[in-house]
Amino acid sequence: MLEDGKRERAHDHTQAESHHHHTHAKTSHHVRGHHLLQVSNLSVGFRMYDPDASFFSAEQRMSYVIDDLSISVHAGEIVAVVGASGSGKTLLADSIMGLFEPNAEVRGELWFDGELMDQASLAGVRGHGISLVPQSVSHLDPLMRVGKQVEGFGSAGSAAERRARRRELFERYGLGDEATVLYPHELSGGMARRVLLCCALMDDPKLIIADEPTPGLDLDLAVKALADFRSFADAGGGVMLITHDIELALRVADRIAVFKDGAIVEETAVANFATPDTLEHPFSKALWHALPEHGFSVEGDVSAGGDAPC
């Protein structure tokens, strides 16, 4: 399996065909014969006091928040990573970006566009291939004007080129020039979301990792907001959409990766969520049953997954 990523068979998979522990959607492409992003056996652990030992004799030991996680993103698709809030999904995003907590132990194989990554090469693709769309306006410097922040200070292109690109993006997303002189706290929710997207698109990425990009929006608005990601994917990019909202994921994504207890328990085409029979893992089945149109039933195997998404 380790070598598989390198010498990938150069053919398109058919709908719902299984390979690499996942099934494909129509839009999933293996450009140049590999996944756009492939994560294998990723683990992220922290030193914590042993919660089982008594208070005073407790030793610190490793506790894994992400535990042997594997997932792939193809060119042209949106993969939604669905899991409960606070279950470590942001840590997954940070790890793919190569932003590790100082006290974290991180193991795993990350392949981006056919290359095996290490810490240095991950730093190289940050903002130069992989771009992050963060959750909220708190990801902008509160003391710097928005226009300047979107333009960034990257080495790619002169300041004038970046300004032109920013103008083009602002125009495309209906942000007026007056938005450039605002400070982050002065942005409305909708503006903030588009500004954050523009930040990511400034760098012309191949892969976008969107970490809960539609907080507080109701489903229909959120789906609308994600149309921009759809068009990005349709143009050949890949999107990893991290969310706690399974309904939203089913509406906009091509494939769903079910995140539970630090691992992806099932990675499957959205089509397979049509009936619980095409789902393999009991937790996925439980998720299916918990959907509103299926009567919020908790009959499935919820004991296997106490932390169903909320």
Add this chain to the structure above:
Amino acid sequence: MGKWNSAALHPRETQFMSIPVLHVPLRRRVTNRKVTVASCIGAAVLLAIVVVAGQLLAGQAVTADFSAKSLMPSADHLFGTDWMGRDMLARTFAGLSTSVLIGLLAACVSALIALAIAAIAALGGKRADAVVTWFVDLFMGIPHIVMLILISYALGKGVVGVTVAVSLTHWPSLTRVLRAEILQCRESQFVAHAQKLGQSRLRIALTHMVPYVLPQFIVGLVLLFPHAIMHEAAITFLGFGLPPDIPAIGIILSESMSYLSAGMWWLALFPGLALVLTVMLFDVVGSNLRRILDPHSSQE
């Protein structure tokens, strides 16, 4: 996964070792709470020893021996002797003991004042809160040392003057902390629930508020000790407070100033160093205590 694999070794284990490492955690000293508690207790015991030794050596500290005047540190007199032949080791311990005792007393009084005022501010309604906040601002605005000087001047110097002065000047910052803590507690869910359940105010205060605020109070109190001791030493050094016949660190250092130009460096070096170490010991007790009691840092 082949069947034989799981029989030989846990498959996860063998696989795990072959996975490339992307990031190694920063190596940190592995501590457990036992070590934290031990260093806390150890420092407290050392401080107790200093105080007891100081009291035992009090007599020796004032005994002049004119046959052994102005001696450099030696095996007989580890810290040397002063111009009256008094042993500086004994004087240092006696002085530390005095300073620590006054500091402890003053810090306790200060902390109780802070608790009372914070409770008034947090529980006494908007107006009381505004008045207290204004007074805290006012007291924070008068430079600490000036306030110390004014109070000990008002009380005519002496031991009482110094103790009262230190007691009356250390409450403002702790008051702020405790006020915020009590306010947060009062507005918390569990107190609201208790009120809904019809518990009496006293019961709520005793069963919910006290356990909530107590850790902060204790940590705040212990962290006041070093400040109180240093300010006691400072105000004594300036010539307020204790009469010259009581060996206090401030007095010892202030006296040493006249002999510095004569090259008697040991008069100032050792007592000061001892004071620094004592204050650091208090810091150790305080910060370790906080690590144990304060949930915010309990994973460190």
Add this chain to the structure above:
Amino acid sequence: MARFILKHIVRLALLLFAVSVIAFLLISLSPVDPVQANVGQAAWTSMSEAKRAQLAEYWGVDVPIWQRYVNWLTSTLQGDLGTSLRYNAPVADVISWRAGNTLLLMAVAWVVSGVLGFTLGIVAGVKRGSIVDKVVKAYCFVLAATPTFWLGLLFLMVFAVALGWFPIGFSTPIGKAAADVTLLDVAHHMVLPAITLSVVGVAQIALHTREKTIDVMESDYVRFARARGMGTWEAVRRHGLRNLALPAITLQFASISEIFGGSVLVEQVFSYPGLGQAAVTAALGGDAALLVAIAVVSSAFVFGGNLVANILYGMIDPRIRRGEAARG
């Protein structure tokens, strides 16, 4: 903005008024009778009858305290702070010359400790857990436990007594006429006190900036900046500095009280003729008029510092600046 400043100035005046009441009250409480304590002083013997009468009006035990305070306040508001018995000169003169000395000393220490502490704090915070961080932390831990006056004594012993690099006291060479004193003389005499104050002052600002730096490095916006390909130090430069400068400046202004306290001790150690030394002399010698005046002036330093910090914050931070503008 004008209203914002005006509000703070009114507050400042109120606080200073309260300080004068407290100081006056405490001094009046004292068993030391300033009149009696200074009968032998040159100032007393050379004093005119009128002046003696005024002195009794302010500080005499026979006059009720509130009346004495009103007397004092009336003449103070007219610009007459009374006569210093210890220095045999008008209080205003004693204070204005010494306040200059103290302000100079404090300003140097304030700037040096601020810049040094800010820099060390950022380096330690960014390189958290490294050797540099440990050294900075150890330095701060030890310095926080070191009494300013003892450090002054140490410096005095090493650099003035043993090495002879610096004079042992006074802000200018003794016996030199004031007109002949050069800037170099002043600087030479100020070096040790200023270094002492700076070295102690570094600890607080460095530790505080270190904590803030750690927060900023873990903040969403620095993580996002790094996610966009910015290096660690570039992120610190572009986003860290401006966000760290605000709290550091606030803290540095708020620490004026402590720097003044330190300068009282340092002035005593180095015989530097500033306000602090005068405060000690006044309090030990029962010079009530001078003591009240110093209490008020030193508090004015502190409140003034806080006021400047508040105004600066309002001008620099867009969240406050624009908020004020929006409110009208």
